[in-house]
Amino acid sequence: MGLFDRWRKRADAPAASPADDEHVVVPKGHRVDIHRVSPLPGFARSAAGVWLAYVGGSSDELEEDLDRVLGEVEMLLSGPRPQIFLAADHGLLSSLMAPADPALTPISGHLVWSLDAAALAGAPRASALVQRLLRRMYVTSRAAITQSVFALSNDAAPARAVVTLIRELGIGVRAPEPKKQAVLVEVHRPEGVILSALPGTPYEEAHAAGAWAREVNAEKDLAAGDRERRARLEEEERRVLEERLAPAGGARRVAAVDRAPRLRRLLLAVGSEGGAAAKTALYDELLGREIPLLFMIDPRTRGIHLRAWPGGFEALAVYADNASLLTSARDLGLPMGSFAIAGMEPAALFSWGAGQGWAVAICVFAESGEPVYVPIHAEEVRSLAAGRPGAA
Numbered sequence: 001m002g003l004f005d006r007w008r009k010r011a012d013a014p015a016a017s018p019a020d021d022e023h024v025v026v027p028k029g030h031r032v033d034i035h036r037v038s039p040l041p042g043f044a045r046s047a048a049g050v051w052l053a054y055v056g057g058s059s060d061e062l063e064e065d066l067d068r069v070l071g072e073v074e075m076l077l078s079g080p081r082p083q084i085f086l087a088a089d090h091g092l093l094s095s096l097m098a099p100a101d102p103a104l105t106p107i108s109g110h111l112v113w114s115l116d117a118a119a120l121a122g123a124p125r126a127s128a129l130v131q132r133l134l135r136r137m138y139v140t141s142r143a144a145i146t147q148s149v150f151a152l153s154n155d156a157a158p159a160r161a162v163v164t165l166i167r168e169l170g171i172g173v174r175a176p177e178p179k180k181q182a183v184l185v186e187v188h189r190p191e192g193v194i195l196s197a198l199p200g201t202p203y204e205e206a207h208a209a210g211a212w213a214r215e216v217n218a219e220k221d222l223a224a225g226d227r228e229r230r231a232r233l234e235e236e237e238r239r240v241l242e243e244r245l246a247p248a249g250g251a252r253r254v255a256a257v258d259r260a261p262r263l264r265r266l267l268l269a270v271g272s273e274g275g276a277a278a279k280t281a282l283y284d285e286l287l288g289r290e291i292p293l294l295f296m297i298d299p300r301t302r303g304i305h306l307r308a309w310p311g312g313f314e315a316l317a318v319y320a321d322n323a324s325l326l327t328s329a330r331d332l333g334l335p336m337g338s339f340a341i342a343g344m345e346p347a348a349l350f351s352w353g354a355g356q357g358w359a360v361a362i363c364v365f366a367e368s369g370e371p372v373y374v375p376i377h378a379e380e381v382r383s384l385a386a387g388r389p390g391a392a
Helices: 003-009 062-076 117-121 126-142 157-167 212-222 227-244 261-272 276-287 322-331 346-356 378-385
Strands: 031-036 042-045 051-056 083-087 104-108 110-116 146-152 173-175 182-188 194-197 293-297 307-309 313-319 340-344 360-365 371-376
Touching: 042 062, 051 062, 062 126, 110 117, 110 126, 110 182, 117 126, 117 146, 117 157, 126 146, 126 157, 126 212, 126 227, 146 157, 157 173, 157 212, 157 227, 212 227, 261 276, 261 360, 261 371, 276 346, 276 378, 293 322, 313 322, 313 371, 322 360, 322 371, 340 346, 346 360, 346 378, 371 378
Parallel strands: 051 110, 083 194, 110 146, 146 173, 313 360
Antiparallel strands: 031 182, 042 051, 083 104, 182 194, 293 313, 293 340, 307 313, 360 371
């Protein structure tokens, strides 16, 4: 089973025992649950009743994934809110175990978000995605549900902007612990109570977060009865978000994704059916796609090596997502460092390939974990480069 399949089949809310973690001894009568970052979108509830909303990692269906998670969060507002005993200061695990008596904050309902800030900032229609996420967080805060956000980020300006925007709502943002990637720790004590704690480190910035994100959402509340004014406010909000999510000193570029479930379905349809309708759907998707396709290059020379298949077919092997490329590299026995990863939007890749006279083979992994390569012959590549999928 490849990396791609392991990600796709992983449970939405992984709760792991810390028994294998270093320096952790769980006394008799205790149990420890650790909930970690998940690359897959989903929604779950911990044993203590903490809600966990996993936005997931980068995907070519991030918009659909986000909408499903936001819909689950919306349903919380009308439901019961379990009482959570949140440790005021999570240090060592032993501080949550008997006979220790840690300071606790009783909370009526608590929502923990887990998201990839860089994936959101690098997605197509990023401003609209971030706008919807901020709105749901704002509305949830107005409903007096306490929230915490764990964000995977990097030093790039767009990812930092996502973190800052959430902080502008008055919601704390934390970085998961680098090794464990934990977002929630719960200790079941012998007396029957469950103590919850938030690991990780709060994001600190050189200056305090402003209030723009909160203020623009409050203004939208006031315009609730005026559809035209509300639409104008939302359009202006997206314009500002587009500016704030832009990289420093350069034009915004859509990033490659870790998972490509939509493109995977289309590729498997061609691989299994091979009919004209399946090919047309695939080619239409590729020509309109902003998300780059990936391929391997020589890390020293930046050169390209075509792959050969039985029957004399040679082509540039390309991949829909990072998971497929890394799984293929492992299956081919290529260690990390022996290759570098490059990417191009499909239209640009077809134009480049047509100029070289190349065929292209797009790799996807089937349910069995076996690789499936969908060939696009050189004459088809030329037709796609000319923007004529019907002629391919």
